[in-house]
Amino acid sequence: MALVQLRHLVQARSGDKGNTVNIAVFAPNAAIYEALVREVTAERVKEHFAGWVSGEVTRHKVPKLLAMNFVCRGALGGGGSATMRMDNLGKCYAANFMRMEIEIGDGLELSQT
């Protein structure tokens, strides 16, 4: 097993609706997707964003697209036009998400293409 940061494994984009941010995450292949589903739970994401997300985190899986969508409530300190945060539209959430490190099978990080 190897500990790998998600920036080396996935694509991700985030966006806002009110005070909620969603982070859509895409794996490059089924093996990495399987590892993501196992490791990157809603609880793990909630913990990862401690101090930044005040509400619940919900995970939606889209296996056909090798994707997961995380919906984070209370994520923008009030929402785009009310927040004092500099990432007022939540566009940097996906980048922040990719700081997370997960355990994957040896060699899997080389299997992206």
Place this chain on the structure above:
Amino acid sequence: MKTVRIGAGQGFYGDSFAPALETAKRGHVQYLCFDSLAELTLAILQKDRRRDPALGYAKDISAAMRELLPLAKEKGIKLLTNAGGMNPLGARQEVLRVAGELGITGLKVAAVSGDDVLGQLEEWEKGGLSLNHMEDGRDAGAVRSRIVFANAYLGAGPLVEALRQGADIIVTGRVADSALFLAPLIHEFGWQAEDWDRLAQGLLMGHLMECSGQASGGNFSGDWQSVPDLDAIGFPVAEVREDGEFVLTKTEGTGGLVSVETVKEQLLYEIHDPSAYVTPDVVVDLTEVRLQEAGVNRVRVTGARGTKRPDTLKVVMGYEDGWLGQAIWGYSWPDALAKAKAADRIIRIQMKRKGLRFQEVRTDFLGVNSLHGPLAKEPAEELNEVYLRMAVRAESKEEADKLGRLVPPLMLSGPPAMGGFLGMLKPRELLGMWSCLIAREIVESKIQVSVVEV
């Protein structure tokens, strides 16, 4: 099989019009659709309208129409835009004025209104309708007296009606972004109200197009450094078949990249449950969507499925939520971060001593943690420079303004080597957002579509 070509014209108020011009000139499109309204745009336009009742629409419509109307006329391209914002009739007036200035005649210009429901809230409440928050049921009482705008997200219906009446240009207020793109398909293909799967495909096309460059290589988290020529990015163009299947592409010779990788990032953008994306016209299930490369800068999209549209429409309201005051200034190496932190401590003590009352004080260190908050790591090496940005939330503009005045004295009397003070930044009004659901027929009974010819 009949196909329709639609181009994305704009992804928000302030977006570049150059790609739309390229598409109009060389993109062989029949329609160009412009999404001017991000969620917070109405907050900006509301402030304009409060200053001058003739305003409240996206002001860049004037410059856009000056360039686009001659092309639209020459090539028969129809333009659909929600740039009407808080004042679609005012925006239409501006389109007519520009057409007159250019000497263009023989164009039908439609305005769709009725999304602005602020004037109806009182009546709704008297009639027992709930304005409680759609997500958590919170009582609207806490914000009710501070609401400054309230707009319903309309569907494609009124735009289809305008097209039926022969409109060449359509200006709306708040309609669902993707509905702007769906309307031409319903009109061209005669899709029926319960063709849920085809409506879902059409809606998905609109969803992929509504954020302009985000589906053609912009804001791409993958191998972004390999995306060619972002300086001349082409906005997405869709070729849609009558059965709903479509290819996403862009105008030949433009920059950017349309690939499975760039398109899929947009697929779930700002969506919550991918199996039930609720829009005014159809509830879309994206879980079976397939993206396939279909040539250079061409991606075929299939598999969206639809179910019955909701009986309610979403109404988004903005309410006054205080004022933001902010100041930005920097410190040089050595000890740049330590100096910025010392400046922050000094200002906070002075605030207390002066008895300044702020509801919230926030400090960010630019280049260190301003975009990552508590997730940012302490820098491993000493930084060349650090800027700090202090922000306060205050009850009034005057109070918010007091933060900036504390900063200039630090130049001579604070930590050494301060620079880059951006001056006194004007306080900005903060607007909270409130969403509720209202029965569709109540909103739709007030929608008006009017078409005039120049």
